[in-house]
Amino acid sequence: MTTRTDPPRLDPAALRELHDSGDGPRLLDVRTPGEFRTAHIPGSYNVPLDTLREHRAELLHHLDDEVVLVCRSGARAAQAEQALAAAGLPNLRVLDGGVMAWEAAGGVLTRGPERWDLERQVRLIAGSIVLVTGLAGLLVPGLQLIGTAVGAGLTVAALTNTCAMGMLLSKLPYNRGPRTDLDTIVTALRGTP
Template sequence: MPTASKSYVDANAARQLVADHGAVLVDVRTPGEFATERAEGSRNIPLPLVKAAQAALGEAERPVILLCASGTRAGQAKDLLGEETGVPVHILEGGLTAWKRDGAPVESSGRRVWGMERQVRLAAGALVIAFVALSLAWEPLKWLGAAIGAGLVVAAVTNTCAMARVLAFLPWNRRAA
């Protein structure tokens, strides 16, 4: 599948698109992350559901601005959407982090759910420690620890993360805002 051309906008340009053209802010993070903190007025369409929402995004006949925590998942969402929405689709450069840094308004539930990247680091680190410790009792378990490390290398090289996709199914990541 060819990669869609990527149009990045900063927080100020995104706010201007919302004000002038009624652009739709689409947050592609998990529902748990979205419930914790989100750009004011944004709606949540988690990354795995973006392709299914493609037609609805085009029917709104308004520009779409994709965002996530840092911009990576928004870029993946843009790749999934391709050029077929029929409306301009932009990526918020720097994600919610840049949005907040530029003083743009955010909404918060007061709930604290760790971001997906932090959850992945915790899970991967805990698994490696567990497999290394258990390998003292049964040596072949060291290879499971090595497999986790290899998975992290693949995640970095491909800019995708299977562990994040699995963690997205945990209850705190699935709660609606």
């Protein structure tokens, strides 16, 4: 029985050095189009995680170079690495700490319109549910159990490094941003207009 190891990581300083030299690997940003549009590493390609998982076989034909996977903090990029590695793509690495670490290390970002990132949206929704049901539970006994369920969901999210609420919020039009389909992604990866 083989044990799955953590994906190879590339720290922001090393990626910045490669990026600045013009010899950098292909960067695939697996965040939602809305997140990508807000801020991304110049030269990166937006391949949302759901699209990557669904079309990884087609994408393999356009990813023969060394690839670094990028997301906000590294969690979704690690999931993308697992999907592409299972499909047979070698030379995959994950940007350690994601776009947040890249920016903290002084890396340049291409910026678009500001929007709240998914983690902040999850904190707002979860906190609001807990607050409202906690207060309403004073008037309607048992209502505070909804807040307990949200707390349990957040605990599971932390333990499994997934977030059902975040996945649901990513489907909202506000978070989707411009539509990203396979043909658009392949055209960008090929470098053809």
